[in-house]
Amino acid sequence: MKNRIVEASIQLFDQKGFTATSIKDIVEVLNVTKGTFYYYFKSKQELLRDIHLNYIDDLIDQQERILGDEEKDCTEKLHGIIYMVISNIRTNKESARIFFREMRHLSDKHVEEIRLKRNLFRKNYQSLIESGISEGEFKTTIPADMLTFGILGIMNWSYYWYNPDGDVSEEELAVIFTDIILKGVKTQKLV
Amino acid sequence: MKNRIVEASIQLFDQKGFTATSIKDIVEVLNVTKGTFYYYFKSKQELLRDIHLNYIDDLIDQQERILGDEEKDCTEKLHGIIYMVISNIRTNKESARIFFREMRHLSDKHVEEIRLKRNLFRKNYQSLIESGISEGEFKTTIPADMLTFGILGIMNWSYYWYNPDGDVSEEELAVIFTDIILKGVKTQKLV
Numbered sequence: 112m113k114n115r116i117v118e119a120s121i122q123l124f125d126q127k128g129f130t131a132t133s134i135k136d137i138v139e140v141l142n143v144t145k146g147t148f149y150y151y152f153k154s155k156q157e158l159l160r161d162i163h164l165n166y167i168d169d170l171i172d173q174q175e176r177i178l179g180d181e182e183k184d185c186t187e188k189l190h191g192i193i194y195m196v197i198s199n200i201r202t203n204k205e206s207a208r209i210f211f212r213e214m215r216h217l218s219d220k221h222v223e224e225i226r227l228k229r230n231l232f233r234k235n236y237q238s239l240i241e242s243g244i245s246e247g248e249f250k251t252t253i254p255a256d257m258l259t260f261g262i263l264g265i266m267n268w269s270y271y272w273y274n275p276d277g278d279v280s281e282e283e284l285a286v287i288f289t290d291i292i293l294k295g296v297k298t299q300k301l302v
Numbered sequence: 303m304k305n306r307i308v309e310a311s312i313q314l315f316d317q318k319g320f321t322a323t324s325i326k327d328i329v330e331v332l333n334v335t336k337g338t339f340y341y342y343f344k345s346k347q348e349l350l351r352d353i354h355l356n357y358i359d360d361l362i363d364q365q366e367r368i369l370g371d372e373e374k375d376c377t378e379k380l381h382g383i384i385y386m387v388i389s390n391i392r393t394n395k396e397s398a399r400i401f402f403r404e405m406r407h408l409s410d411k412h413v414e415e416i417r418l419k420r421n422l423f424r425k426n427y428q429s430l431i432e433s434g435i436s437e438g439e440f441k442t443t444i445p446a447d448m449l450t451f452g453i454l455g456i457m458n459w460s461y462y463w464y465n466p467d468g469d470v471s472e473e474e475l476a477v478i479f480t481d482i483i484l485k486g487v488k489t490q491k492l493v
Contacts, residue, residue: 128406130321186488212403215319240487249487257470257478258487260463261456268455279448287448295486296431296440296449297377 113151115141117165120158125205129159129213159213160221166206167228170199174235185243186293192236193292194285196266201275208270233259262292304342306332308356311349316396320350320404350404351412357397358419361390365426376434377484383427384483385476387457391464392472398461424450453483 119140123132134155138148152158177183177191200207217225237259243249265288275281310331314323325346329339343349368374368382391398408416428450434440456479466472 126406128319128321130319215317243487247489250489253482253487254470254478257475258482260459261479261482264457264459265452265455267459268451272451279445284448287445288452291444291449291452291486292482293486293488295482295484296434296444297484298438298441 112143112147116148116151116158117161121162121205121209124159124162124209124213129155129209129216156216156218156221159209160217160225162206163210163214163217163221163225164228166203166210167225167232169203170196171228171232171235173199174232178235178239185239185246185248188239189243189292190285190289192239193262193266193289194281197269197273197281197285197288200270200273201281204270207267211267211270233263236262265292303334303338307339307342307349308352312353312396312400315350315353315400315404320346320400320407347407347409347412350400351408351416353397353400354405354408354412354416355419357394357401358416358423360394361387362419362423362426364390365423369426369430376430376437376439379430380434380483381476381480383430384453384457384480385472388460388464388472388476388479391461392466395461398458402458402461424454427453456483 116137120132120137123136123140127136132155134145134148138145141147152161173195174192177188177195180188180191183191214222214225237255240249240253240255240258244251244253244255269284273279273284279287307328311323311328314327314331318327323346325336325339329336332338343352364386365383368379368386371379371382374382405413405416428446431440431444431446431449435442435444435446460475464470464475470478
């Protein structure tokens with residue numbers, strides 16, 4: 112039941128927004144009582160925290176698995192993480208959009224908890240870029256922090272527009288984005 | 303007074319969200335009556351539409367001025383638009399975040415109006431990329447639509463993290479992002 116409450120709330124929060132969705136809306140969709148809701152969650156804010164945590168913990172797990180793979184160089188790991196995030200869109204699009212949009216509705220205590228994890232995800236990216244620079248794979252002229260924000264931008268925006276059932280597959284999109292980031296779009300003769 | 307209502311609402315909508323902000327909240331900040339609010343706006347939704355329109359119309363104007371400059375090649379125009387968006391963060395950060403976050407709270411009629419303008423902004427970018435490809439400035443292997451979404455991602459995300467008063471100036475950030483997009487981050491020897 113806990114999972115069903117989470118799933119139904121994710122749909123409602125994504126469609127209507129966190130503030131406009133009441134606990135009544137959630138229990139009506141599931142045809143259960145408010146008592147059932149309060150058995151699992153102290154409040155709507157607790158539920159929002161759960162959605163945030165599930166989302167970011169899962170991403171960090173997957174990210175750290177890729178970063179820990181000693182058979183891959185930094186270029187391959189970069190491609191791996193880009194592919195991981197894009198593959199995640201099919202199943203977690205709504206959670207991601209709630210994550211980007213509703214963080215300010217968390218309680219102060221929870222905001223801090225989530226912010227630390229969000230920063231960890233970003234810093235893991237940045238460490239990868241820094242390793243790539245020190246390994247000679249990436250240019251020494253690239254500011255690792257700015258590049259990280261740029262990559263996060265490409266990734267985060269894709270939750271809003273990318274349709275995994277459209278013309279471009281997840282694999283193809285990961286190759287396109289990795290290729291742009293690695294090699295750029297300018298023709299050689301004009302560089 | 304109309305401008306003051308818009309300015310106060312932008313701050314409140316950005317901090318608390320559109321749904322959680324009441325007309326009472328807005329008029330209290332300004333120390334005016336609800337009658338004053340309703341003299342300028344039929345509803346909170348009308349006000350939200352105004353904020354959306356001001357934001358996107360201004361961006362499109364600036365974008366089209368750059369695209370229409372016949373002295374610039376496509377590479378220079380790309381840099382020009384990236385710089386324009388980053389410069390816009392200082393003054394319009396809150397409007398932009400409302401634009402990204404609150405569109406679903408517009409009335410159906412207004413959603414369509416805003417969506418068309420939003421698409422125009424994206425298609426202008428894409429036309430520039432397509433011209434760059436046909437002029438031989440950008441690689442023919444780059445899918446113009448996917449690159450456009452990638453660039454929009456870098457740009458849109460910067461409204462959330464970039465601090466124009468920090469270590470990196472608007473000019474510097476525009477050069478960094480343009481450089482990554484044009485030339486990529488991979489060292490030549492390993493390409």
